[in-house]
Amino acid sequence: MAQQHLDPTDPTAGAVPGDALAGYLRAQATEFLRALRLHRETGGDAGVPARTRARPGDNGSEESVDAARALRRSARRISASLHTFRPLLDTDWSEAIRPELAWLSGTLAMEHAYAARLERLLLALHRLSGATVLPTQPGAVGAPGGAEVPQKTEPADAAPPTHPAATPERGNLTVGAAKAGALLERQLTLARTRAHSSALQAIGSSRFHAVADNIAVLASEVPLTPAAATADLRPLAASAEERLTDAVTALPLVTAGSPYNAEALIHGLSPDPAPHPQDAPWHQVRLLLRLHRYALEVLHGGTGPVDVRLLASGQALNRHRDASEAAAAAAQAARTPRIAPATAYALGVLHADQRHEVEAARFAFQQSWQMQTVGTP
Amino acid sequence: MAQQHLDPTDPTAGAVPGDALAGYLRAQATEFLRALRLHRETGGDAGVPARTRARPGDNGSEESVDAARALRRSARRISASLHTFRPLLDTDWSEAIRPELAWLSGTLAMEHAYAARLERLLLALHRLSGATVLPTQPGAVGAPGGAEVPQKTEPADAAPPTHPAATPERGNLTVGAAKAGALLERQLTLARTRAHSSALQAIGSSRFHAVADNIAVLASEVPLTPAAATADLRPLAASAEERLTDAVTALPLVTAGSPYNAEALIHGLSPDPAPHPQDAPWHQVRLLLRLHRYALEVLHGGTGPVDVRLLASGQALNRHRDASEAAAAAAQAARTPRIAPATAYALGVLHADQRHEVEAARFAFQQSWQMQTVGTP
Structure with missing residues (x-):
């Protein structure tokens, strides 16, 4: 398209x-x-x-x-x-x-x-x-x-x-x-x-x-x-787009595009309870994508057609953020003192499941983003 | 090829x-x-x-x-x-x-x-x-x-x-x-x-x-x-191949071919400790693939060239079996009485990881098998 x-x-x-x-x-x-x-x-x-x-x-x-x-x-x-x-x-x-x-x-x-x-x-x-x-x-x-x-x-x-x-x-x-x-x-x-x-x-x-x-x-x-x-508003909007494409270029998209790379869970048992540092560049791209979308809205006065590929990429990154935070919440809950082993086991499965959602979201982003850059004239 | x-x-x-x-x-x-x-x-x-x-x-x-x-x-x-x-x-x-x-x-x-x-x-x-x-x-x-x-x-x-x-x-x-x-x-x-x-x-x-x-x-x-x-040995070898292709046809290959389908972990927290029933058809195909390979060895007197696609499919199914059994072993270990919650949590993450390996192996099988049937004249 x-x-x-x-x-x-x-x-x-x-x-x-x-x-x-x-x-x-x-x-x-x-x-x-x-x-x-x-x-x-x-x-x-x-x-x-x-x-x-x-x-x-x-x-x-x-x-x-x-x-x-x-x-x-x-x-x-x-x-x-x-x-x-x-x-x-x-x-x-x-x-x-x-x-x-x-x-x-x-x-x-x-x-x-x-x-x-x-x-x-x-x-x-x-x-x-x-x-x-x-x-x-x-x-x-x-x-x-x-x-x-x-x-x-x-x-x-x-x-x-x-x-x-x-x-x-x-x-x-x-x-x-x-x-x-x-x-x-x-x-x-x-x-x-x-x-x-x-x-x-x-x-x-x-x-x-x-x-x-x-x-x-x-x-x-x-x-x-x-x-x-x-x-003219367009050069400033173009700069926003450029910041986005630069940030996307820095993402490990080749890895993300090969399914089941098992990358997202690589620190699944890490002693560090902090959020996964590997997620940060993706969160950053999510914000830059949003800035780009809003800049387009300004250019078109809010009446432009919806760019489905931009929308799909953004939704994949929302899913990435949600899964990343849900995985952290499951890991956090597992640190509650005096929980039963069966509870901790279920939280471990849940954490890994959400980290795989993170990986799946990266794959989905890679797919929709590739589609976009190929389609752009 | x-x-x-x-x-x-x-x-x-x-x-x-x-x-x-x-x-x-x-x-x-x-x-x-x-x-x-x-x-x-x-x-x-x-x-x-x-x-x-x-x-x-x-x-x-x-x-x-x-x-x-x-x-x-x-x-x-x-x-x-x-x-x-x-x-x-x-x-x-x-x-x-x-x-x-x-x-x-x-x-x-x-x-x-x-x-x-x-x-x-x-x-x-x-x-x-x-x-x-x-x-x-x-x-x-x-x-x-x-x-x-x-x-x-x-x-x-x-x-x-x-x-x-x-x-x-x-x-x-x-x-x-x-x-x-x-x-x-x-x-x-x-x-x-x-x-x-x-x-x-x-x-x-x-x-x-x-x-x-x-x-x-x-x-x-x-x-x-x-x-x-x-x-003539060939009709009997052909029957072995037919049993294999019939069993492969019955596999959920469309699901397996779409990455991150989250199918393998669907009973990850099921109360039933038995091996996953969803794995059985894949194990069966693994055995039938082996029968087919050995039948080809008989036909070629053991001197035929290695069919890399058949080999890749077989290796994917070996990996499927190994990951399936490893996941079960992790789940089994988590049922050990009086383990610490942190141990149970790690075993939960490990179980989910191996179930995702199961899913990844199915994807790999689907990929190599598709390649094979397309390549066959």
Whole structure:
């Protein structure tokens, strides 16, 4: 398939003026404010366990999750655009607001991340036990933690953390797998609840109000430099793409492209409990790919066709990140004092399984990325 | 690459007379007797731990391992030929001797199998700990348990079961990995020692002497039926190939050919400790592939060129079997009472790693088998 969107490196296409950036930032700022209003109206109680909520079945939590996701979505895009096109923006202003947006995105993301991680690990435990996959969470395996996918496709996120759907299946699990599941549920639900409190605190803080005020200004007036009016956005977008391709070139793609290279588990029993250093370059590419995608959105005013190959590469890297963190959570849980050997054994199998997911995600990225570079004219 | 050997289904090629079978059986019987003499001369003490041997460094053990391997090698070929070409042989005689040969091969194989399994698991533990692979056992990962590879290429088999080479690396292992290694070493060395005693007992038994007498007769006079002199061996060899291709067709090759299908670990935490039922069809194909290979040897009088694709497929299935049994051994060790959680965790990672080796071996088989069927005219 040929590239449908404007190629930022193509000198024959028309220049994209600074107005496009201003329009994009205004639209994202408006979206941010809309999501913020929705989040306040729905109360933001998504992380509170069902048993402590007044009406466990109401839609408030789902809408609140959607609102938080929309908040993060626009915050990421604003922050990325300020970074990619920083020569065209008031430096003091953009330097001041970017760390604040990063803090906000990060704080809001944690709750969802813990919920998705628990979901992923419990599903893996069931899969590894030969049990049927829980029918109520169809999307959770394919695109867990997928903040990039269209909204409303992941009702699993709204499920309360007590997971009543999982209970009837427990009969199929060994004692070890069931205990491992219960341990992970305890630890990750606690982390999720804490993240929820942090998010609520953050949204009520004066620091957050300052960010919201800044974004409200951005929605009406973008602080462009005088030169921005006549500048062309494409060279800056091309630089973002170049940083991405440079980082991808540095990845061990040949290894990743040969299946079952057993590379991801190579430190599976390493005494060092820190995250795998081998994952870092992949996480970095994930961020650069996102910057590139958002830069393309700016160029096309958000109306360009979806580049399926870029999307597939990004999803593979999301899966890579999710599996990497899930594997670390399983390893971490195995360090809990006084657990039974059967529990530890199940966590070991689970850790290795998720590290193989990491390897599989790298393979998937290599496949979709190769497709992309071959297809680009 | 085109097939170099005679195609047993090609009607234009010349018929292969029953004499070829008689010649092949005589040659294998002679080889069996030679290996038996060598085994008796070297004392067959390969399985005795080094510390209990008079001269730990002498070559007796290595020669004895080679002799046992040669014994099994010819016993397998004789047994397979009796099976494939049974209409051309005296029925009573071949029906009587085949179970005896199977008993002999099986008994002699166990000691080597336990040694290779321990080797494989200890190497995997080191690999999973990010430690360098032991330099003294270069062939052990690539072709473990490879009774099919040319002799003298696997000095690792001669290493005493105390594995002094592994000791300096232990510093790199976590406590869990080191304890898991020690546990596996204890259990598999015990099993190996028992297998060694059984093999020694078997070779000294009157049952074995009866087999040896039968093979001695075979070395001079093959009990062919009167019809065998004018019969063509090719249709019987073609039937063996057909049984193989039928069994391969029934394998889930499409799944196996898509990398990271996560199929092999699907019962990784199943409460049932029995061997994975999903492995059985692959083990069956491994045996049928061997029958097909030996039938080709009969047709070509042992002088045909090596079919590298058939060899690669067979090696993938050997690896499949070895990894499957190693995974079961790790799971079994994790059921040892009163082990530490860290040990159980390491065994869980190890089990999952070996199950992924199973999946990787299926992928490798699918790749080499596809190559073969495409290449066949």
